[in-house]
Amino acid sequence: MEQEMGEMDEGEGWTITRTIKKKDLKKMDEQLDLLWAMGELKEREKVEKGLLSNSNSNQEEWEINPNNIIFKALVSKGTSVEIFRGFYDDQDVTVKVFDWREKIQNPNNLPMIMSLFKEEISFWYTIDHPNIIKLIGAKIDEPEIILRGDNHEIRVFSNMTYVVVEYLSGGTxxxxxxxxxxxxxxxxxxxxxxxxxxxxxxxxxxxxxxxxxxxxxxxxxxxxxxxxxxxxxxxxxxxxxxxxxxxxxxxxxxxxxxxxxxxxxxxxxxxxxxxxxxxxxxxxxxxxxxxxxxxxxxxxxxxxxxxxxxxxxxxxxxxxxxxxxxxxxxxxxxxxxxxxxxxxxxxxxxxxxxxxxxxxxxxxxxxx
Structure with missing residues (x-):
């Protein structure tokens, strides 16, 4: 015979007896365990999201994925820089590809110059002036990308910097x-x-x-x-x-x-x-x-x-x-x-x- 527990409630002059069976208590314990497990899972998700957010916080707002650039044509080429006409994020763009470290003679100055360069890019990204070309985005020191051209040309760039700006049709x-x-x-x-x-x-x-x-x-x-x-x-x-x-x-x-x-x-x-x-x-x-x-x-x-x-x-x-x-x-x-x-x-x-x-x-x- 199942054991029962009585619980007394009093309200408005009435005495109420609530009967709880042992098997019901067991079921409640299982439900509580499930609720605790779900709570722990949610907390873990919050932590993981926080870690993901912290990892993304290291990425600047102006950073782009250069692998998404379609290089259409080489416009000009210098000793340390190449200028391409291209396509990025559904718009015509001009892409400047270069190694910013190449002309720096003193390696000890690299951290300072890198910091200044990032400051300039960050400022440029916020500019919306009619007489300053609009920066779409940039990527500094990308380890490696494969150039994808309209003519199926394949080239590999290593440790280069990419600056992508709006394309203007009037030339220089x-x-x-x-x-x-x-x-x-x-x-x-x-x-x-x-x-x-x-x-x-x-x-x-x-x-x-x-x-x-x-x-x-x-x-x-x-x-x-x-x-x-x-x-x-x-x-x-x-x-x-x-x-x-x-x-x-x-x-x-x-x-x-x-x-x-x-x-x-x-x-x-x-x-x-x-x-x-x-x-x-x-x-x-x-x-x-x-x-x-x-x-x-x-x-x-x-x-x-x-x-x-x-x-x-x-x-x-x-x-x-x-x-x-x-x-x-x-x-x-x-x-x-x-x-x-x-x-x-x-x-x-x-x-x-x-x-x-x-x-x-x-x-x-x-x-x-």
């Missing part, structure tokens, strides 16, 4: 100016392009960043001729100390480099202002600033003879004065990029003439 500013070498540009177009470049640089400088490689090759145009600044691979956090900085970190050509950069002296955002002055001349003239001059001769002429491009006589005075202010030898006398924007906005584009071919075909530079 350099190629656009070359196409207009004979016809030149209307003053309105000159100011239009110069303002886009100035606004982009002013934005970077407002965040205490310098570009360090300002030249027409690093400016891209979209189909509506909106100019966007690119090539952030050489961006630097502004240098306020008096540590020596080599010119190799700034640009691969001296034509647009400020004298202090060429001379391996400390530099700040004003080196971008100097480069902008040379670019402004080139946008107006649609020509090379220093043709047929060798590296050594040009270096010496810029440093010791104050060589600068010759300003055509028909150039509007306000524009000519701005060029001169920007490329002043003394960085402290160069205007801020925000001031450059104001000065360009004040230029009346209804006046002034196109530069004439005869103005620039015989003499391109001056020493003063």
């Amino acid at each position: 500013l350099k190629s656009f100016l070359s196409k207009n070498r004979e016809n030149k540009l209307a003053l309105k177009t000159v100011i239009h392009l110069a303002l886009h470049l100035a606004r982009g640089l002013a934005y970077l400088h407002s965040w205490k960043l310098i570009h360090g490689n300002v030249k027409p090759e690093n400016m891209l145009l979209d189909k509506n001729f909106k100019l966007k600044i690119t090539d952030f691979g050489t961006c630097n956090v502004e240098i306020s100390s008096h540590e020596e900085v080599t010119s190799d970190s700034a640009t691969d050509t001296i034509s647009y480099m400020a004298p202090e950069v060429i001379n391996s002296k400390p530099y700040d955002r004003k080196c971008d202002v100097y480069s902008f002055g040379i670019c402004l001349w080139e946008i107006y003239c649609c020509d090379m600033p220093y043709p047929n001059i060798g590296f050594s001769e040009l270096t010496s002429a810029i440093l010791y003879e104050n060589m600068r491009p010759e300003i055509p006589k028909h150039c509007p005075e306000a524009l000519a004065n701005l060029m001169k202010q920007c490329w002043d030898t003394d960085p402290s006398k160069r205007p801020e990029m925000e001031e450059v924007v104001w000065m360009l906005e004040a230029i009346d584009t209804s006046k002034g003439k196109k530069v004439k071919w005869l103005d620039v075909q015989s003499c391109f530079c001056i020493r003063k």
